Amino acid sequence: MLTLNWKASTTVPVEAECITPDNLSGKSLAEIERLPVQHGNRQESLAEFFAVSGDAADGEIVLEGDLSRVKWVGAEMTRGRITVRGSVGTHVGSEMAGGEIVVQGDAGDWVGAEMRGGLVHVHGNAGHQVGAAYRGSRRGMRGGTILVHGSAGNEIGSTMRRGLIAIGGDSGDFAGVSMIAGSILLFGAPGQRTGAGMKRGTIALFGPGSGRGELGLLPTFRLACEYQPVFMRLFMARLRSLGFPFERDVSAGRFRRFSGDLVALGKGELLVWEP
Amino acid sequence: MEINGVEIEDTFAEAFPMVATRAIITAATPRWAEIAAREATGYATSVIACDAEAGIECSLGPEETPDGRPGASVLFFGFGREKLEKAVACRVGQCVMTCATTACYNGLPGTEKTIKIGGNLRYFGDGFQSSKVIEGSGKRRFWRLPLMDGEFVCEDLFGTAKGVAGGNFLILAESQAAALDAAERSIEAIGVVRDVIAPFPGGIVRSGSKVGSRYKKLRASTNDAYCPTLRGITNSALPDGVNAVYEIVLDGLTLAAVEEATRVGVRAACLPGVVRISAGNYGGSLGPHHIRLRDVLNR
Numbered sequence: 001m002l003t004l005n006w007k008a009s010t011t012v013p014v015e016a017e018c019i020t021p022d023n024l025s026g027k028s029l030a031e032i033e034r035l036p037v038q039h040g041n042r043q044e045s046l047a048e049f050f051a052v053s054g055d056a057a058d059g060e061i062v063l064e065g066d067l068s069r070v071k072w073v074g075a076e077m078t079r080g081r082i083t084v085r086g087s088v089g090t091h092v093g094s095e096m097a098g099g100e101i102v103v104q105g106d107a108g109d110w111v112g113a114e115m116r117g118g119l120v121h122v123h124g125n126a127g128h129q130v131g132a133a134y135r136g137s138r139r140g141m142r143g144g145t146i147l148v149h150g151s152a153g154n155e156i157g158s159t160m161r162r163g164l165i166a167i168g169g170d171s172g173d174f175a176g177v178s179m180i181a182g183s184i185l186l187f188g189a190p191g192q193r194t195g196a197g198m199k200r201g202t203i204a205l206f207g208p209g210s211g212r213g214e215l216g217l218l219p220t221f222r223l224a225c226e227y228q229p230v231f232m233r234l235f236m237a238r239l240r241s242l243g244f245p246f247e248r249d250v251s252a253g254r255f256r257r258f259s260g261d262l263v264a265l266g267k268g269e270l271l272v273w274e275p
Numbered sequence: 276m277e278i279n280g281v282e283i284e285d286t287f288a289e290a291f292p293m294v295a296t297r298a299i300i301t302a303a304t305p306r307w308a309e310i311a312a313r314e315a316t317g318y319a320t321s322v323i324a325c326d327a328e329a330g331i332e333c334s335l336g337p338e339e340t341p342d343g344r345p346g347a348s349v350l351f352f353g354f355g356r357e358k359l360e361k362a363v364a365c366r367v368g369q370c371v372m373t374c375a376t377t378a379c380y381n382g383l384p385g386t387e388k389t390i391k392i393g394g395n396l397r398y399f400g401d402g403f404q405s406s407k408v409i410e411g412s413g414k415r416r417f418w419r420l421p422l423m424d425g426e427f428v429c430e431d432l433f434g435t436a437k438g439v440a441g442g443n444f445l446i447l448a449e450s451q452a453a454a455l456d457a458a459e460r461s462i463e464a465i466g467v468v469r470d471v472i473a474p475f476p477g478g479i480v481r482s483g484s485k486v487g488s489r490y491k492k493l494r495a496s497t498n499d500a501y502c503p504t505l506r507g508i509t510n511s512a513l514p515d516g517v518n519a520v521y522e523i524v525l526d527g528l529t530l531a532a533v534e535e536a537t538r539v540g541v542r543a544a545c546l547p548g549v550v551r552i553s554a555g556n557y558g559g560s561l562g563p564h565h566i567r568l569r570d571v572l573n574r
Contacts (some may be wrong), residue, residue, distance in 0.1 A: 117410070122513050145410060162408060183407060201404060230301075230378045230428045231407050231419055233342040251343065267405070 002056035006065025006086075008049040012040040013089065016049075017072040020062070021080025021099060024056040028138065032056070059099070063088070068108065074101045077118070093120040096144070109153065110134075115163070117144040121242065128153030128172065131165045141165070141182065147244050154191065157184045160201070164235065166244055176203045179268060185235065187246050192216045198261045198268035202236070204232065206248050206273045219258030221270055228254055229271065248273065276569050281545040281552060283568050288443045288537065288554035291562030293322075293352040294359045295438030295528050296390060297382030300371055301346035301574075305334065311377045312347035314370035319351070319362075323484070323495050327362035328352040328440060328526050329470030341380045342428070348382055350472045352440050352526045360390035363390070363433065371426045372420070381428075382435030383528075385413060385530045393418040393429035406431065439564055442525035442533035444503065445483070445553040446544050451519035453548025455479070458521040464543035469563045470532035472527055480522040488558065498555075517550050530564055538571045 002024055008253040009013075015038035018024070024032055033047035046052065049070075050063075061082030063073065075094040084092075087105035097116040102123070109127035113118040126148040129171060132155050133140035137225060140160040151169035159178045166185040167175075173191035176184050179198035186194075189207045196218060228251070236250050250273065258270040276283040283408050300315065302308040312331045319329035332348040342344040351366070353359030371379045379392070394417070397404040400420040401512065408416045416431035446461070448454035470556035473479075488496035500512040501520045513520070523540055527533035540554050554568055 119410075143408070143410070164409070181405075202407075227425045229419075229426055230342050230344075231417055231426070233344070234407070234409055234417060234428075237341065237343065238411060241411065267403075 001058060001060040001062060002052070002054040003062045003064065004050040004052055005047075006049065006063070006067055006070075008021070009053050010039070010049075010069060013110065014039050014070045015072050016047055016070050017075050018046065019061065020075065020077035021056060021059040021061055021082065022076075022078055024061060025059055025080065027056065029053070066105075068106070068120070071108070074099070074120075076163070077101075077250075087124065088100065091159060093118070093146075096120070106150070108150075110151075111148070112141060112144065112146040114142065115144045115146070116138055116142050119144060120146045122146075122148045122150070125150035125169065126152040126167075128155055129158060130167070131158045131160055131163065132156070132158035133160075145242070147242060149245060151188060156186075158181060164238070166239055170207070174202065176268075178264075179203070183235065184241075187248070190215060193218055195221065195261055195268060195270050196262045199265035200267045202269050202271060204255070204271040206246070206267070215272065217258060217270065218261065220262040220264060221258035224233070224257040224259050224269075226254050226256050226274075229257075232271070248274050248275075276572070278542060278545040278572065280547075281549045283541070283572060284553040285569055286336055286554050287556055288441070288566040289556035289559065289562045290441040290530070290533060290564035290566060292440045292564075293328070293354060293438050293440040293526065294356050294435050295350060295352045295526070296359060296363060296372045296433045296435045297447030298351065298363070298367065298371075298392075298433065298477065299335065299346055299351050299382045300349060301335075301340045301342050301344040301378045302374070303376035305345040305454070306377050307374060308344075308346045308418065309334065310466070311371045312349050312446055314374060315366045316349050316474075317370070318325065319366075320480075322352075322354055326365070327355070327359060328474040328547065329366070330474040330526070332469065332472055333466070334351055337545075342378055344378075344494075350438075350470075350526065352438050352474075356388065356390055356435055359435065360392070362394075364392050364395045365391060366412055367392055367429065368399070372396060372399070372422070372429065374406035375424060377427065380417075381415070381430040381433040383436055384415065388435045389432040390435055392433045393431040396420065396429055398545060418533040425535060436528050438526060438528050439530045439533050440526040441562055442527065442537055442564075442566055443555050444523055444544075444568065445500075445555060446521045446523070446548045446549055446551060447517045447551040448515065448519050449516055450548060453546070454519040454521045457544040457546045457549045460546065461523055461540040461544040464539045465523070465525070465536045468532060468536045468539060471527035471528055471536040472535075473523055473525055475524055478523065480524055483520070483522045483555065491516065512553070514551060522555065530566075533564075534566055534571050534574075537566055537568070538574060541572060
C-alpha cells in the first residue's frame with residue numbers, strides 16, 4: 001500500500017492525474033516523488049505536496065489530508081483502489097475504466113465524469129456534474145457505479161449512456177438531463193427539471209414528495225402506471241452489497257411510472273416511489 | 276453386498292456428458308414460482324424424444340434469489356450448447372415469461388461459456404424492451420420486457436457447465452406397491468442433494484428403455500429384460516420373486532453430485548419388499564462415466 005500524505009497549504013489547484021494505481025505501481029518512491037503535477041501555471045513534483053511512503057505494487061493507494069484543491073485523482077485508472085481519507089477536488093475518477101475510488105469526505109465537481117467502469121464511492125457530498133459529459137462531448141458516463149452518500153449538485157448523469165448513479169441526499173437541478181440510458185437513483189429531494197430531454201434510461205426518485213408539482217416534474221412526462229418493478233430489487237441488492245446507506249424498503253411500496261421526455265425519444269422513465 | 280437385506284448388484288450405471296444450465300425462477304409467491312418451474316420443466320424427461328432434459332432442483336427462499344422473492348432452481352440438460360440454448364429460450368419464453376409475476380435469472384454465473392436466453396427473448400418487447408446492466412463480480416445484463424401485468428425480467432446470458440446425464444439405478448421389488456414406495460422414498464432422499472435432478476415424472480421411470488428396436492424408426496424401445504410380463508419369453512434379467520421395477524434417472528452438474536444422489540437414493544430405497552438394486556449400462560461402450568453401485572455405497 002502506498003500512502004500519500006498531503007503536506008502543502010495552497011489555494012491554487014493542484015492537477016495530479018498521475019495518482020492512479022496504473023501509473024504508480026512498479027515505481028520506486030523516488031520515481032513517484034519526482035512525478036510531475038501542475039500547480040497553477042507551474043509544473044512541480046509530487047513531493048512538493050505529498051509525503052510519500054509505502055509501496056504501490058499491490059495497487060492500493062491511500063491519500064491522507066484535505067485534498068479539496070487536488071484535481072483529477074484517479075482519472076483514467078483501470079484497476080486497483082484509491083482511498084481518500086478526507087475530501088478531494090474536482091474530476092475525481094474522471095474517465096476511469098476500472099478499479100475503485102473511496103472518498104471518505106466530500107468530492108468536488110465532475111465526479112466520475114465520462115467514466116467507463118469501476119466504482120466511485122463518496123461518503124460525503126459531491127459537487128455538480130456527477131457522471132456527466134464534458135462540455136461538447138456526446139456521451140457522459142458509459143459504465144460503472146457512482147455512489148454519493150450525501151447530496152450532489154446540478155446535472156447529475158448528464159448525457160450518460162450506461163451505469164448506475166445513486167445519490168443519498170438532495171440533488172440539484174437537471175438530474176439526468178439529455179440522458180441516453182443508464183440509471184440514476186435519487187434518495188433525497190430532487191431539484192427542478194429532472195430528466196429533461198432524456199431519451200432512454202431510468203431516474204428513480206425515493207425522496208419526499210410524490211406529486212408532479214411537488215417534484216417539479218416536467219409536463220413532457222406522461223403518467224403510465226403504478227407498479228412494482230422487479231429490476232429495482234436488483235439495484236437495491238447491489239446498493240446494499242456496496243454498503244450504500246438507505247432505509248427504504250422498496251418491496252413495501254409502489255412506483256408511479258412517468259414516460260418521457262416526450263420532447264426527445266420518450267423511452268425514458270421517471271419512477272417515483274411511494275411507500 | 277446387501278443393505279437391509281436388499282441385494283446390491285455388482286454393476287454400474289453408465290453416464291455421459293451433456294451441456295447443462297441452471298435457471299432461477301422467481302415470482303410474487305412460492306406458488307407462482309413453482310407453477311412456472313413445473314411448466315418450464317414439462318415434457319423434458321429424455322432427449323430420446325424431448326428437446327432437453329429438465330427438472331426442478333429445489334425451491335428457494337427469498338434470501339436465496341437475486342430479487343429477494345420466492346423462487347425455484349431448475350436445471351436443463353441438452354446435447355450441445357446450441358440445442359440447449361434453443362430449448363431453454365423456448366421454455367423460458369413460453370412457460371416462464373407467460374406465467375404471472377415471474378422473473379428468470381442465470382443460476383450459473385461466472386462460467387466461461389454461456390447461452391443467450393434473455394437476449395433472444397427481448398425481441399418480444401417489440402422495440403419497447405430495455406436492459407439494465409448491474410456490475411458486481413462481473414457485468415450482468417437483465418432485459419425488461421413490458422407485459423400486461425408489468426414487466427418480465429430475464430437475464431441476458433445463462434452460464435453453462437459440462438454436466439453428467441444418465442446416472443441411474445433400478446429398484447427390483449416383489450410388487451408394484453413395494454417398488455413404488457421405495458422409489459418415492461428414494462426421490463425424497465435425493466431431493467436434498469444439490470446440483471442434480473431426476474427428470475422423469477415424479478422422478479421415477481416406469482418405461483426403462485434399451486437402445487434400438489426391431490422397428491427401424493425407433494431409437495429406443497422397452498427394456499424387455501426388466502419387464503416382468505415378459506419373463507419366460509425374453510432374456511429376462513429379473514430374479515425370482517420380482518414383479519415390478521422402477522428406475523431412477525439422474526442428471527447432475529457434476530459427476531460427484533450424481534454419485535451422491537445415487538448413494539442416498541439407493542440407501543433410501545432398501546426397504547422391505549425390495550429384492551435387488553441394479554443399474555443400467557451398455558457394457559461400458561456408451562458413456563465415459565461408470566458409477567459402480569457398490570463403490571458409491573461404500574463411501
